[in-house]
Amino acid sequence: MLSPTHIVFLLLVILLALVVFGPKRLPELGNSVGRAIQEFRKASSSTMDEVKSVTSSVTSTPTSVETKTTEVEHVTAAAPVPEGKQAD
Secondary structure: OOOHHHHHHHHHHHHHHHHHHHHHHHHHHHHHHHHHHHHHHHHHHHHHHHHHHHHHHHHHHHHHHHHHHHHHHHHHHHOOOOOOOOOO
16 A cells, blocks of 8 residues: 555656646657557567576476486496496
């Protein structure tokens, strides 16, 4: 909820904007600010969707990485050890 101090400050800002930009330009300015906010929300939404898709693909990747790791362990365990070298 807005306190009386906030309401006075808001009215002061609106009055100052009216004096600086004038009554004819103020609706145009409000319209352009609204469009900028809309574009920002679209860009933010698309970025969040992209991050979610990347994180979902990353979380599904460890299963394939774990499978390849176990395959490598099996191959190394079955591989013959060259002469003069010890197996770990």
